[in-house]
Amino acid sequence: MTSYARERKIAELAVRRASLLTDSVYHSRVKGTVTKEDKSPVTIADFGAQSVVIGAVLHAFPNDAVVGEEDADVLRRDAATRELVWGLVNDAVKSSPELEDDIGTVADAEEMMNLIDRGNSEGGAKGRIWALDPIDGTKGFLRGGQYAVCLALMQDGEVVAGAMACPNLPVDPSTPSGERGVVFSTVKGAGATVKPLSASADAEGSPIAMNAITDLSDASFCESVEAGHSSHGQQAAIAKALGITKESVRMDSQAKYGSIARGDGDVYLRLPTSATYQEKIWDHAVGKLLVEEAGGVVTDAHGKPLDFSKGRTLKDNKGVVAAAKGVHGKVIEAVMKELGVSPVPSL
Ligand SMILES: Nc1ncnc2c1ncn2[C@@H]1O[C@H](COP(=O)(O)O)[C@@H](OP(=O)(O)O)[C@H]1O
Ligand SMILES: [Mg+2]
Ligand SMILES: [Mg+2]
Ligand SMILES: [Mg+2]
Numbered sequence: 001m002t003s004y005a006r007e008r009k010i011a012e013l014a015v016r017r018a019s020l021l022t023d024s025v026y027h028s029r030v031k032g033t034v035t036k037e038d039k040s041p042v043t044i045a046d047f048g049a050q051s052v053v054i055g056a057v058l059h060a061f062p063n064d065a066v067v068g069e070e071d072a073d074v075l076r077r078d079a080a081t082r083e084l085v086w087g088l089v090n091d092a093v094k095s096s097p098e099l100e101d102d103i104g105t106v107a108d109a110e111e112m113m114n115l116i117d118r119g120n121s122e123g124g125a126k127g128r129i130w131a132l133d134p135i136d137g138t139k140g141f142l143r144g145g146q147y148a149v150c151l152a153l154m155q156d157g158e159v160v161a162g163a164m165a166c167p168n169l170p171v172d173p174s175t176p177s178g179e180r181g182v183v184f185s186t187v188k189g190a191g192a193t194v195k196p197l198s199a200s201a202d203a204e205g206s207p208i209a210m211n212a213i214t215d216l217s218d219a220s221f222c223e224s225v226e227a228g229h230s231s232h233g234q235q236a237a238i239a240k241a242l243g244i245t246k247e248s249v250r251m252d253s254q255a256k257y258g259s260i261a262r263g264d265g266d267v268y269l270r271l272p273t274s275a276t277y278q279e280k281i282w283d284h285a286v287g288k289l290l291v292e293e294a295g296g297v298v299t300d301a302h303g304k305p306l307d308f309s310k311g312r313t314l315k316d317n318k319g320v321v322a323a324a325k326g327v328h329g330k331v332i333e334a335v336m337k338e339l340g341v342s343p344v345p346s347l
Helices: 005-026 044-060 073-077 079-094 097-103 109-117 138-143 232-241 255-261 285-293 325-339
Strands: 065-068 128-136 148-155 158-170 180-187 192-196 221-223 267-270 296-299 320-324
Touching: 005 044, 005 079, 005 097, 005 128, 005 148, 005 158, 005 180, 044 065, 044 079, 044 097, 044 109, 044 128, 044 148, 073 079, 073 109, 079 109, 128 138, 148 285, 158 255, 158 285, 180 255, 180 285, 192 285, 221 232, 221 255, 232 267, 232 325, 255 267, 255 285, 255 296, 255 320, 267 325, 285 296, 285 320, 296 325, 320 325
Parallel strands: 065 128, 221 267
Antiparallel strands: 128 148, 148 158, 158 180, 180 192, 267 320, 296 320
16 A cells, blocks of 8 residues: 655645745736637746646656646747746746756746646556646636646546645635635555645644534535536525525635635535536546545535546536534535436435
């Protein structure tokens, strides 16, 4: 049994280095936004972060595969955008020379594009495969909301370790106007931790745990900001049926998983808005393990475990429901009722 301690450390260093890059773009006027074929946005920061993270992973584990959200097609065609991204990547690598032994460097723009394209694994049920979302919540990133740099390792189709940087999440949830920027990390069976992004790379994280609630009347739930990503209307109806009285907390990205994992909220609902959309593995891999390791349960809207072994998408699942162990069953019952489906026999 491997402890995945090194994988956890490398993942943390990788998302930290990438988040320096994304944070600099977040605070800059130039976001270099391009619209993808599916009409969703991607920015120079998404490309830069994908290159930095894959460079780090492959420096430490050259034989591993990566499923990354982005590819370098646009950068190969468009020299101006390529140069902008290369400037960011070069700065991020140069600003952390002490990390070179662990996570390497990126030599030039050509290597940068090749690294981005190494995220082309088809995923699957065999071997070591990393799932990477260089910026999860790109719309939030552009709007000035939450976003996250998300990385997880899957072994034979099961998520076993990962790290997630959330540069805009308050370090202390009770002081939202205070310092921002945290990094979560986790290994299956070893718990989950959080620490400020400002802490040194070697600093120990603090263990996190979900609120161990059994009664939902005092619970709070979170959901996407984007109404197109999950059904706000159905989620409101479910919350009402469960006796949840607090307003939903709307937040972009897998920061939602991090928030409930550290007890800022209790339930994350993501009910599909379309019958055909397939959730992407990189939108859920690290978040799911963080919640489980903090004492929660994560399934799809029908109560089925999320199956990461099916390729780049969770094609056998619909939606996501994450909640504390003591209430997850009740939440699923309410979801099924709202969706008009009968519960699976195991529940
Ligand atoms: N119709 C849809 N249903 C569910 N998720 C969707 C969607 N269209 C896009 N997404 C995903 O929603 C993610 C953001 O989730 P959230 O709304 O929780 O912030 C996006 O990640 P990116 O921002 O990495 O592209 C994208 O992959
Ligand atoms: Mg995207
Ligand atoms: Mg995403
Ligand atoms: Mg993304």
